[in-house]
Amino acid sequence: MTTHASAETTALPTAMTVWSQHRYGDADAVAPEDVPVPSPGPHEVLVRVHATGLNSADARVMRGDPLILRLAFGLRRPRAAVQGRDIAGTVVGAGAAVTTLQVGDAVLGETTGGGLAPFVVVPAARLVRRPEGLDDLVAATLPMAGGTAWQALALAGIDDAAARGARVLIVGAGGGVGHFTVQLAALRGxxxxxxxGPRALAMVTALGASSALEHRRTDLSQLAAASFDAVVVxxxxxxxxQLRRLVVPGGTVVLVSGGSRPVIGPLAVIARAMVLSVFGSRHLRPxxxxAKPEITAELARLAAAGEITPHIERVWPLAHARAALAHIDAAHTVGKVVVRGI
Ligand SMILES: NC(=O)c1ccc[n+]([C@@H]2O[C@H](COP(=O)([O-])OP(=O)(O)OC[C@H]3O[C@@H](n4cnc5c(N)ncnc54)[C@H](OP(=O)(O)O)[C@@H]3O)[C@@H](O)[C@H]2O)c1
Incomplete structure (x- = not known):
């Protein structure tokens, strides 16, 4: 294999095989492609990817679903041809203006795509250092799903000061975002x-839920009104x-997911939530x-200390990344799915 070297980089291959797509579609739209190893711009670093955590966002961009998402991600094909947003790896090259990281640093962070590849270029500001003792595979589960859980709980008022004893219902607790929401809420008391889902009930109990209900067997309209201080959907x-009647006056329903309409996605639900929030004292907050690197850093600290425990349902090697995307696309993930890099 040919290599090149520069002032900033150690000897690296000049070409690599990535998983890319040039049309929207299911996982079959994604195929191996040989491309040059990119060079970092002044404020960017080149990362050797050791692990990529997949999120439902990767499947949504892969499909261009809902259609409205294509306004932001590319009208005819995804601008980010390579999916995989959450990465953990090692800095192997740095742009001239980068002062926060250097070659050799172990890092993790949420990118705008490109993780299903041996190398990816990322703005340095998006990355944080991986603490000692935190495995790459575990680190790659954290940024997007953990960050979303963190921001959802903040919107619900379940932060360190106010959470102790608060009653929280988490609808959709078994997937990536859900299982972080469970453990962060439990950690805060x-x-x-x-x-x-049935396969996730034991996991959410182990992560700190005091009650675990199977969603296909639970009718929310049968739960007593005002049973919770917050609901995270x-x-x-x-x-x-129905969701709003479950919280006490002054309580909050946070909408992380707004339903699955094929064209406008969550927009209709967000608009309705804003209108309904004008009336009454129960809040509906979409x-x-x-991406917030400061939250990623805090999640990494908690995971390294064993205070949160990401659940990895399955690890695929990079050579089988298409199967990992298909698994995420099926939307029955328990915890997280990770692709192991090089
Ligand atoms: N608002 C934001 O900024 C933001 C950010 C990130 C993600 N999201 C959204 O959050 C959602 C979850 O993302 P994710 O990456 O965590 O997905 P994920 O890992 O694919 O979650 C899948 C899990 O959801 C469960 N589930 C499906 N329908 C359910 C229901 N009616 N009740 C309870 N559980 C149910 C599934 O259980 P079964 O196997 O039983 O079906 C599965 O365990 C997605 O809609 C995503 O678009 C929003």
Missing amino acids: AEVTALA IAGDHPLR LVAT
Whole structure:
């Protein structure tokens, strides 16, 4: 294999095989492609990818579903041809203006795609150092799903100061975002009721839920009104009025997921939530989570200390990344799915 070297990089291959797509579609739209190893711009670093955590966002961009998402991610094909947003790896090259990281640093972070590859270029500001003792595979589970859980609980008022004893219902507790929401809420002292699929019930209980209910056997309209201080909705198409009656006056329903309409996605639910929130004292708050490296750093610290325990359902090697995307696309993941890099 040919290699090149520069002032910033150690000897690296000049070409690599990535999993890319040039049309929207299911996992069959994704195929191996040989491309040059990219060079970092002034504020970027080149990372050797050791692990990529997959999220439902990867499947949504892969499919261009809902259609409205294509306005942001590419009208005819995804601008990010390579999926895989959460990465853990080692810095192997750094742009001239990068002062926060250097070659050899172990890092993790949420990118805008490109993780299903041996190398990826990332703005340095998106990455944080991986603490000692935190495995790459575990680190790669954290940024997007853990960050979304963190931001959802903040919107629900379940932060360190106010969470102790708060009663929280988590709808969709068994997937990536859900299982982080369960354990972060429990860690802060909340009393967690988790609604999850049958394969996830033991996991959410082990992660701190005091009650675990199977979602296909639970009718939310049968739960007593005002049973919770907060409800975090990560899955399902429950009517907003039904969700809102479950919280106490002054309580909050956080909408992480807004249903699955094929064209406009969650927009209709977000609009209804805003209108309904004008009336009464129970809040409906849609979440638009963003990449926040400071939260990733805190999640990494908690995971390294054993205070949170990401659950990895399955690890695929990079050579089988398409199967990992298909698994995420099926939307029955328990915890997280990770692709092992090089
Ligand atoms: N607002 C934001 O900024 C933001 C950020 C990140 C993610 N999200 C959204 O959050 C959602 C979850 O993402 P994720 O990556 O965590 O997905 P995921 O890992 O694929 O979650 C799948 C899990 O959800 C469970 N589930 C499906 N329907 C359910 C229901 N009605 N009640 C309870 N559990 C149910 C599944 O259980 P079964 O196997 O039993 O079906 C499975 O365990 C997605 O809709 C995603 O788009 C939003």
